[in-house]
Amino acid sequence: MLRCSPSIHPGSRLFSTTPAFLANPIKAKRPDPNSSGPQKGVKSLKIKKKNTLRSAGRPPAPGERKALRKRIVLSNTNALEVKGMQDLSNDNMADKQIQGTVVGLPGPLVDQLRAAEAFRTGQGWGLFRRPGVLMRENSLEIARDLQDVVSGKKTLRRIYTGERGSGKSVVLLQAIAMAFLKDWVVVTIPEASQNRIAQDLTNAHTEYAPLSSSTTTPSQYVQRAYTASLLSRISKANSAVLSDLKVSLSHKLRIPIQPGTSLSHLADLGVRDPDIAWPIFQALWGELTSTKAARPPIMLTLDGLGHIMRDSQYRDPAFKPIHAHDLTIARHFVDHLSGVRSLPNGGAVLAATSASNVPFAPSLALAIDQRLHPTTSASSPSPSSSSSLSSSQQMPVWRKPVQRNPFMTYDERVLQSITPDLEIVELQGLTREEARGLMEYYAASGMLRHRVDESFVTEKWTIAGGGIVGEIEKASVMGPRV
Amino acid sequence: MVFILGVNFPEQRLVKRALESFYGVGPSISLRLMAKFHIHPTARVGEIATKQVTDLTAELSSMTIENDLRRRLRDNIKRLRDMGTYRGRRHAMGLPVRGQSTQTQISTARKLNKIERKG
Structure with missing residues (x-):
């Protein structure tokens, strides 16, 4: 047994009996900074940077970003004003003199085209001082055809097709512009609009309901919201013409229509109440095609034809896809395009395929291919045609006859809707003269800083795959500057 | 709402x-x-x-949704257990039912396989 004896030195102890737990705790070992590998429980991978700048502003409101994306800019204040540019008018639209020149679109017409949603994003309108269009051969052709329609009260039915950037939508826009100048009634189903995309007709993004009055099989479906937006487009774009036309027939509608109501007001009734939009559209169409009163010709256009030439994304109660032709608006258009329904006061039904937003519609592709390259003329070209080749024409090539793919199922309804008397126009590249006119316009606008001479035009024309107008634009004003 | x-x-x-x-x-x-x-x-x-x-x-x-469907699921497991089947026993033990190995990685079975399964 130990005994503590009084120490010689009073402040020090020889031996301590203090329990261990009173001692200071042992300090935790600090991690060795040189040791390899991460410590346990410490995240070693830091992808996020520490001092990232966070925007202080609020995130954009719903729909704001889409509005910005779909915004259509028609003017560039930095571009020069082109001196001596003619405006498109009723008098000069079919004039042979203006072929190959760019003509301006007058202000009120631009407003109408905007209301009809004829402009598309990505068409380069925002590069120039004001909207202008190149009068190419197809433009003059359609101007002449519209004159024939007026004189003969015929219906022009045509599909524009062609490769990407070949100007299908712009030719459609030119036709719409000409129809506005001639005071026609224009009904457009655009491919890409601010509010409703043409795909919206079939991509199941708007409401649908079975048509109560339809007794046919398969049953028809009506899209009330889309019809209301269509009526709004018709009413806004054609307000001047429609406000002068009065109701002449008696209509059985849920709301009473006073005799003497203007057609513009009739359309607005449908805009206000989407529930009756489809009956109102039918009533409006009945009025426009009535032969009892004086009615102007009608222009009916649709961009992105492939979207309505296949099954839609909508489903019927049995969960089977609804064919696009069973949707009332698409049906209305297809009936007029194929000639099942006619326009007694004359008019034009024009459609354009899309090459940048291509839906899978093999039946339409087959129908168009068969019409453009019939099997009978696939033989070698006759000597007379080869001798008269101009610079713009391509050398005739032997093509494999268009045949059905045995492994593909085709849609007979679509094949039948492309009737033999329906015109199909394949847009080719511009001629060199037209390309030169276009480039001179670019240069005069200050957007192309190069002398426009023969070699330059030829170079760009060739780069653009033989004058494909979208490619000419890309090569000369949109692409890398040379 | x-x-x-x-x-x-x-x-x-x-x-x-x-x-x-x-x-x-x-x-x-x-x-x-x-x-x-x-x-x-x-x-x-x-x-x-x-x-x-x-x-x-x-x-x-x-x-048959929500609680009806959950009840049906429980009844199915219970029936297997009452018959004394292998599947019923595996459910009761909280082990994989379909012949998976059990040495590792049976957390899903531990979580889900029980007589009073939640859903």
Whole structure:
């Protein structure tokens, strides 16, 4: 047994009996900074940077970003004003003199085209001082055809097709512009609009309901919201013409229509109440095609034809896809395009395929291919045609006859809707003269800083795959500057 | 706010998502349900008509979903256990039922396989 004896030195102890737990705790070992590998429980991978700048502003409101994306800019204040540019008018639209020149679109017409949603994003309108269009051969052709329609009260039915950037939508826009100048009634189903995309007709993004009055099989479906937006487009774009036309027939509608109501007001009734939009559209169409009163010709256009030439994304109660032709608006258009329904006061039904937003519609592709390259003329070209080749024409090539793919199922309804008397126009590249006119316009606008001479035009024309107008634009004003 | 089968949904909620919040309604069933009453896939709860809401509720209440479906699941497991089958025993033991190895990685079986399975 130990005994503590009084120490010689009073402040020090020889031996301590203090329990261990009173001692200071042992300090935790600090991690060795040189040791390899991460410590346990410490995240070693830091992808996020520490001092990232966070925007202080609020995130954009719903729909704001889409509005910005779909915004259509028609003017560039930095571009020069082109001196001596003619405006498109009723008098000069079919004039042979203006072929190959760019003509301006007058202000009120631009407003109408905007209301009809004829402009598309990505068409380069925002590069120039004001909207202008190149009068190419197809433009003059359609101007002449519209004159024939007026004189003969015929219906022009045509599909524009062609490769990407070949100007299908712009030719459609030119036709719409000409129809506005001639005071026609224009009904457009655009491919890409601010509010409703043409795909919206079939991509199941708007409401649908079975048509109560339809007794046919398969049953028809009506899209009330889309019809209301269509009526709004018709009413806004054609307000001047429609406000002068009065109701002449008696209509059985849920709301009473006073005799003497203007057609513009009739359309607005449908805009206000989407529930009756489809009956109102039918009533409006009945009025426009009535032969009892004086009615102007009608222009009916649709961009992105492939979207309505296949099954839609909508489903019927049995969960089977609804064919696009069973949707009332698409049906209305297809009936007029194929000639099942006619326009007694004359008019034009024009459609354009899309090459940048291509839906899978093999039946339409087959129908168009068969019409453009019939099997009978696939033989070698006759000597007379080869001798008269101009610079713009391509050398005739032997093509494999268009045949059905045995492994593909085709849609007979679509094949039948492309009737033999329906015109199909394949847009080719511009001629060199037209390309030169276009480039001179670019240069005069200050957007192309190069002398426009023969070699330059030829170079760009060739780069653009033989004058494909979208490619000419890309090569000369949109692409890398040379 | 819209009531579907006694549940309150905000108006901006997608109908598809609202339907899929019920146990037993997945992507396929919800699309079929919506097609049955002509509701497009991007419709919001506030946009559809009152008739369609009542139709949906009536249809949902006639289906085996939610607690009925959970009960059916439990009954199925219980039946297997009562018969004394291998599957029943494995469920009761909280082990994989379909011949998986059990040396590692059976956390899902431990979590789910029980007589009183939650869902």
